Amino acid sequence: MSDGVARDGLKAGDLVVVTGGGGGFGRALSLRFARDGAKVAVWEVNRDSGEETARQVREAGGEARFFPVDLSQPAEIEAAAAAVLDAYGAPYCVINNASIYPRASVLDMSGETFERTLRVNVTAPFLVVKAFGRAMIAQRRGVVINISSTIAMQGAAGGANYASSKGALLSFTKSLALEWAQHNIRCNSILPGVAFTAQPLEATSAEELLERGRRTIPLGRVGYPDDVAGLAAFLASADAAYMTGQGLAMNGGRVFVP
Template sequence: MAITPRFDLEGKTVLVTGASRGIGRACALACAGSGADVIVGVRGLADGAALAAEIEGLGRRAVAVELDLADLATVRGAVGAAVAAFGRIDVLVNNVGVGPENLAENVTEEDFDFTVGINLKGTFFTTQAVGRLMIARRSGRIVNISSQAGTVTLKGEAIYCMTKAAINHLTRCLAAEWAQYGIAVNSVAPTFIWTDGTRPSLSDPTFHAAVLGHIPLGRIGDPIDVAGTVVFLASPAASLITGANILVDGGWSVA
């Protein structure tokens, strides 16, 4: 029996959705840096090609595939292209998520359908497509990027919070169903993270101070904070973990 846990991803092939920026980009690079070949799932292939080239510069294989969770045909196409390129998908990182902000009384049907369509429908059917391959191979890891919003309440984010709570429970349901096939399913729930999307809000001193007031560890997260947890859950070191939701929130949920 090994006495030292393995935290690397040597020999693994990882598909990261929404990999062009922010948390998805950090996850793709962290997986490559840990030894994995990476399928870069993006809506714009130009951005994906640049990231794939960066990953290849790290000595790993990479391919960019068009993947838009609002268009399930691209999901099926992306999974097929990934298998054609690498023969299998060992790890799926479901990173894509949207959250248009609006007070509950002002949410429109369009807002609702868009958020639920991407965060739940798109995530589920991406997972199903990859899960079928993993079931056939009787092996796999799935890591869903959830949010602290699935555990705590955020004003103006009722629909987003609802979808992330659903992702947490979907994680548990799939973990229970697919354990028999050797598939582990977990989720990672970040707090506010410095990304291109959050930077305008977090750069406002008042908003920044309000956010920090909820985080006992006293700082906004960086994408690598999330990526490190993803790599751990995908690695051999986490081989007995499934159905877990790991909060990367600096203590927000327990404060």
């Protein structure tokens, strides 16, 4: 006897949208999904890095197109989503990966910086899924992956703006999962620990970052973009067909020590 509920996963030729596709995780996600047979729409504010990701995907034999977009501008999100829908139709998977991390203590941070962080890290993912929602729902299949952070759970001195945005993204993902489960669209977040990309390197040197990994992470190293890309590929696959509303930490075994 069958329950009649589809078990679905990414298929060759499906479209994946990756925001922040020119960055560390964004490029690895784009290359990984292309290797799994997806077409990739690379969304990026930095034209050079976005185009470079699309070029690397094509060089590896995949299909990718760069879409310039500043996620802090709602009109640009709408225009980029319309361009994607026009070129490819509904995406199967949307990965909200872009973020900003301006650092300052609560006392030193301006309200403008706090709000700008929320705009790029939370409001933009909301607007992105809203822009694709009706088309994805019409397909009755899809996956949303929001890249949060372990900082959502542990907080960050000097990064209350970023921690707040990542906590909100986690709650947003759970809410979206509940709203869209009826449409066979699964929504999960990944909570990476510290990884070797440009973002932590804004605040520390490469050697210090590697040393921190050796010293403080049980598995003896920081994360790398391919670690996160592998987990995202799993979440988009049929192997994760019964997972929605989850926040999956990937942090080398590091637990929060107050």
